[in-house]
Amino acid sequence: MAIISNAVTIADNGAFSQSLGSMVHIKTLTASSSATLSFVHGTADVVLDSTYPIYKFQFINIHPSAGSSLGFKASTDGGSSYGIATTSTAFMAEQAEGSDDPFLGYRTGNDAALSTGLILIGESYGADNDQSGSGYMNLFNPSSTTFVKHFISQNHSSHSGDYVDNAFNAGYVNTTSAVNAIQFAMSSGNIDAGKIKLYGIKDS
Amino acid sequence: MAVVSNGTTIIDAGALGSGVATGKMILLSTQTASGSASLSFTSGIDDTYDSYVFKFINMHPATNETQFAFQVDTGTNTSYNQTITSSFFRSIHSEDNSSAALQYKTEQDQNQGTAFQKICINVGNENDESCAGTLTLFNPSSATFVKHFIAHTNTYRGENQCETGFLGGYVNTTTALTRVQFKMYSGNIDSGVIKLYGIGG
Numbered sequence: 001m002a003i004i005s006n007a008v009t010i011a012d013n014g015a016f017s018q019s020l021g022s023m024v025h026i027k028t029l030t031a032s033s034s035a036t037l038s039f040v041h042g043t044a045d046v047v048l049d050s051t052y053p054i055y056k057f058q059f060i061n062i063h064p065s066a067g068s069s070l071g072f073k074a075s076t077d078g079g080s081s082y083g084i085a086t087t088s089t090a091f092m093a094e095q096a097e098g099s100d101d102p103f104l105g106y107r108t109g110n111d112a113a114l115s116t117g118l119i120l121i122g123e124s125y126g127a128d129n130d131q132s133g134s135g136y137m138n139l140f141n142p143s144s145t146t147f148v149k150h151f152i153s154q155n156h157s158s159h160s161g162d163y164v165d166n167a168f169n170a171g172y173v174n175t176t177s178a179v180n181a182i183q184f185a186m187s188s189g190n191i192d193a194g195k196i197k198l199y200g201i202k203d204s
Numbered sequence: 205m206a207v208v209s210n211g212t213t214i215i216d217a218g219a220l221g222s223g224v225a226t227g228k229m230i231l232l233s234t235q236t237a238s239g240s241a242s243l244s245f246t247s248g249i250d251d252t253y254d255s256y257v258f259k260f261i262n263m264h265p266a267t268n269e270t271q272f273a274f275q276v277d278t279g280t281n282t283s284y285n286q287t288i289t290s291s292f293f294r295s296i297h298s299e300d301n302s303s304a305a306l307q308y309k310t311e312q313d314q315n316q317g318t319a320f321q322k323i324c325i326n327v328g329n330e331n332d333e334s335c336a337g338t339l340t341l342f343n344p345s346s347a348t349f350v351k352h353f354i355a356h357t358n359t360y361r362g363e364n365q366c367e368t369g370f371l372g373g374y375v376n377t378t379t380a381l382t383r384v385q386f387k388m389y390s391g392n393i394d395s396g397v398i399k400l401y402g403i404g405g
Binding site for chain 1: 205206207215216217218219220226227228229230231234259261262264295296297298299300301304305306331332333334335336337338356357358360366367368370397399401
């Protein structure tokens with residue numbers, strides 16, 4: 001039965017006819033001294049397939065157990081293994097809390113050249129109680145079996161050396177197999193606290 | 205008849221009630237390339253939303269190492285030659301790790317130019333090569349201000365390099381913009397999808 005109001009169909013056939021917005025929350029993972037946080041398609045209500053053409057990860061106050069950098073690895077086998085060759089660029093803007101020490105430049109230590117290791121997307125998050133990092137990463141068309149998988153991220157952190165870091169990382173997971181799981185981790189130690197939210201950007 | 209639940213109006217007068225939480229990013233239209241000379245968005249860009257976001261997904265050129273670009277126009281015009289001033293910088297890294305740099309690229313910016321504004325540079329045309337990203341156009345219907353835009357992109361270049369592009373600029377007109385066209389500098393857009401969203405308040 002359709003729900004019709006003032007001659008306008010609001011809902012029919014089990015779905016709303018009117019737009020409820022195109023950015024859909026899929027899953028939130030909350031860290032608690034976690035070595036990794038993994039989003040695996042088909043597990044724990046996670047959707048990471050052709051349902052959406054773009055997926056957006058939001059990082060909220062990612063707090064490491066030790067001063068370290070946030071990164072990710074991709075999987076094409078449903079999370080059985082992680083570490084698909086990835087090429088990326090990395091640059092950042094930085095300023096110190098206690099002195100005037102601005103920096104804008106490329107960060108060769110944070111990029112990747114067909115690396116199967118942790119692909120860094122955030123720089124040296126501090127482990128003091130009030131330090132953390134927040135930002136986002138967009139993953140484009142992960143289910144494509146034609147193209148490599150582009151990602152674009154921007155993450156801001158309170159650096160372990162009492163700097164502000166605004167990190168810009170982007171690249172591609174160099175596979176034409178569908179990426180169906182993403183795992184996040186720090187470059188050393190655990191993710192003590194913080195949330196990672198996964199959204200899908202609707203196709204229609 | 206209104207649908208009211210626990211004192212909250214859910215539906216009334218042909219619309220969802222104002223108390224119903226809905227997303228503010230609304231898909232307006234989608235264009236899919238298939239050997240297309242250009243893709244044009246000629247409707248839906250007005251004063252309904254404060255900003256409009258184009259998401260382009262796996263734009264794949266017919267010609268190797270060409271530029272993915274856009275221009276805008278007013279009213280029902282189809283010249284796509286509005287005056288643009290822009291800046292462009294990039295972060296670039298090769299697959300063989302032989303080069304990495306953060307650079308301003310004067311070749312990609314414009315100073316009161318009317319050319320198609322380059323967004324992604326030297327896009328490769330091998331089967332798995334393409335570019336992707338976001339272009340945001342702010343307040344295109346303003347009759348007061350020039351029209352700001354910002355793009356953030358990633359490109360698999362024909363030279364087997366990864367390039368992250370940062371484009372910003374303004375269309376130097378106080379006339380409302382109503383249409384946007386995308387194309388490659390050389391050859392067709394073989395494949396790819398561009399989605400237009402309105403960002404509600």
